Amino acid sequence: EPEVTQTPSHQVTQMGQxxxxxxxxxxxxxxxxxxxxxLGQKVEFLVSFYNNEISEKxxxxxxxxxxxxxxxxxxxxKIRSTKLEDSAMYFCASSEWGTTEAFFGQGTRLTVV
Amino acid sequence: QQQVKQSPxxxxxxxxxxxxxxxxxxxxxxxxxxxxQQFPGKGPALLIAIRPDVSExxxxxxxxxxxxxxxxxxxxxxDSQPGDSAxxxxxxxxxxxxxxxxxxxxxxxxxxxx
Numbered sequence: 216e217p218e219v220t221q222t223p224s225h226q227v228t229q230m231g232q233x234x235x236x237x238x239x240x241x242x243x244x245x246x247x248x249x250x251x252x253x254l255g256q257k258v259e260f261l262v263s264f265y266n267n268e269i270s271e272k273x274x275x276x277x278x279x280x281x282x283x284x285x286x287x288x289x290x291x292x293k294i295r296s297t298k299l300e301d302s303a304m305y306f307c308a309s310s311e312w313g314t315t316e317a318f319f320g321q322g323t324r325l326t327v328v
Numbered sequence: 329q330q331q332v333k334q335s336p337x338x339x340x341x342x343x344x345x346x347x348x349x350x351x352x353x354x355x356x357x358x359x360x361x362x363x364x365q366q367f368p369g370k371g372p373a374l375l376i377a378i379r380p381d382v383s384e385x386x387x388x389x390x391x392x393x394x395x396x397x398x399x400x401x402x403x404x405x406x407d408s409q410p411g412d413s414a415x416x417x418x419x420x421x422x423x424x425x426x427x428x429x430x431x432x433x434x435x436x437x438x439x440x441x442x
Contacts, residue, residue, distance in 0.1 A: 219371070246426060246427075246428070248427045248428065250427075250430075256434065257417070257432045257433060257434045257435060258364075258372060258417060258419075258430075258432040258435075259432070260428075260429050260430055260431070263427070263428045263429065270428070271428055271429050273429070306371045306372070308371070308427045310426045310427055312426070313423065313425070313426045313428055314360075314423065314424045314425030314426045315425060315426055316374050316425075316426075317374065317426055317427030318373075318374075319371030319372050319373065319427075320371050321369065321370055321371050322370075322371050
């Protein structure tokens with residue numbers, strides 16, 4: 216069964232450093248998303264991406280964040296100058312169309328120290 | 329107004345019983361209400377979803393009940409099994425489907441006792 220894969224599974228970084236979280240969406244999917252879940256809290260929408268541009272973003276997704284689809288298979292989330300409060304589980308998701316079922320990856324746990 | 333309030337925070341049900349999780353929302357623009365199931369170490373997985381033009385949707389042992397006037401919706405798990413033990417999230421969006429701009433509840437940790 217096709218699945219969304221995320222790497223790495225766990226990333227530890229020092230405050231102020233840049234991190235890139237990587238995702239390989241399901242191959243025929245056109246819509247891509249990033250969500251995050253701070254430990255013990257709810258899942259929060261960050262951004263959606265379609266046709267090589269951001270289609271929607273939340274208040275959380277400020278200038279510190281950026282997304283990119285550098286080639287035909289990867290979808291990345293870059294966090295510049297990480298802060299302690301960026302520590303969370305980051306989930307990538309993809310869907311075939313904007314209104315069809317989205318499939319989530321297993322997540323990348325980001326720990327900022 | 330963007331919040332989705334979910335209760336209870338945790339729930340213990342005996343095997344074979346009915347598990348009920350409730351959610352309430354304020355934003356009348358929401359038009360898509362999915363429930364996600366999450367096992368430890370995994371991402372959320374879509375379980376069942378409903379749109380406001382129907383009051384109930386059933387898929388196997390899982391049923392969503394939707395009350396548009398009260399702005400509430402709930403998940404019922406019939407004949408609950410130990411394998412149903414997981415965290416359940418309700419969510420809502422005004423995008424008609426998919427995962428664009430979903431607002432999640434805080435989750436319910438469900439334990440089914442054998």
